[in-house]
Amino acid sequence: DGGITQSPKYLFRKEGQNVTLSCEQNLNHDAMYWYRQDPGQGLRLIYYSQIVNDFQKGDIAEGYSVSREKKESFPLTVTSAQKNPTAFYLCASRPSDRGHEQYFGPGTRLTVT
Amino acid sequence: GENVEQHPSTLSVQEGDSAVIKCTYSDSASNYFPWYKQELGKRPQLIIDIRSNVGEKKDQRIAVTLNKTAKHFSLHITETQPEDSAVYFCAVSDYKLSFGAGTTVTVRA
Numbered sequence: 141d142g143g144i145t146q147s148p149k150y151l152f153r154k155e156g157q158n159v160t161l162s163c164e165q166n167l168n169h170d171a172m173y174w175y176r177q178d179p180g181q182g183l184r185l186i187y188y189s190q191i192v193n194d195f196q197k198g199d200i201a202e203g204y205s206v207s208r209e210k211k212e213s214f215p216l217t218v219t220s221a222q223k224n225p226t227a228f229y230l231c232a233s234r235p236s237d238r239g240h241e242q243y244f245g246p247g248t249r250l251t252v253t
Numbered sequence: 254g255e256n257v258e259q260h261p262s263t264l265s266v267q268e269g270d271s272a273v274i275k276c277t278y279s280d281s282a283s284n285y286f287p288w289y290k291q292e293l294g295k296r297p298q299l300i301i302d303i304r305s306n307v308g309e310k311k312d313q314r315i316a317v318t319l320n321k322t323a324k325h326f327s328l329h330i331t332e333t334q335p336e337d338s339a340v341y342f343c344a345v346s347d348y349k350l351s352f353g354a355g356t357t358v359t360v361r362a
Contacts, residue, residue, distance in 0.1 A: 173349065182342065182354040183297070190348065198349075230296060234350075241287060242350050244296040 143167040146231050146245035153225075153252050161216045161248045163231035169243075170236040172214035176200060177228045177247075189214055190236065218250065225252045255280045255345050259353025267361050272330040274356045276343035279324065285346035286319060286326045291355075292339045300341075301328070333360045 144165045153159045163172065174186040185198030189208040203222025208214055214233075218225045228249050234242040256279040266272050276286075284305040289297035303310045303317045303326065310317050314333075319326040330337055338360045343353040 171349075180357075183352045185349065188349050228294075240285075241299050241302065242344075244298070246296050249294075 144243055144245040146248050151250045155252055156220045159218050161229055163214045164212055165233045169233035171234050173232040174216045175230045255347050255351035257345050257351045257353045259343050263357045265359045266333050272333055272358055274328045274341055276353050277325040278345045283345045287344050288328050289342045290339045335360050335362055
């Protein structure tokens with residue numbers, strides 16, 4: 141699995157509820173990323189973190205929040221402010237060297253009704 | 254940020270034929286260019302990558318070519334097989350990877 145785990149695989153929530161998606165890696169990677177993928181679409185960057193206790197907004201950060209208290213963990217919270225939260229969420233990590241492969245987790249499919 | 258354009262968006266080929274996907278980018282300082290394959294409902298997986306000091310790289314039926322002057326790189330799949338059917342993404346490295354929009358490849362038996 142490339143050392144990155146995401147849980148759960150499927151998640152169902154009612155509209156108006158916040159939900160937190162888990163992402164853990166044991167690859168000792170400095171950088172971690174969250175992407176959103178809608179059906180038939182590409183990968184859109186939500187948030188990224190290049191080092192512990194630091195993170196930056198990506199292209200579609202509105203309605204999402206993250207934390208990076210540990211190197212291994214980068215949880216994503218989908219808040220009630222996110223208008224269309226139903227999507228496939230992918231976490232990824234890579235070494236701080238930009239010339240290295242980025243590894244993806246297996247993804248969490250979130251459905252909000 | 255980096256602007257990555259990928260073409261075509263869909264590609265249908267007969268089994269045994271070749272498939273070519275092209276990407277262009279804007280930042281001349283970019284130095285790492287990976288290609289990912291994503292099957293339905295699965296995570297993207299790296300299939301080949303190239304660094305800026307190399308013009309071409311091959312791995313069995315897959316090859317990537319890079320033209321840094323023109324700022325474009327291409328994925329070539331030869332002797333396509335049904336299992337090559339998937340979505341392919343190019344990417345360009347900055348402090349984060351910038352992805353193309355993807356190409357859906359269908360190999361007809």
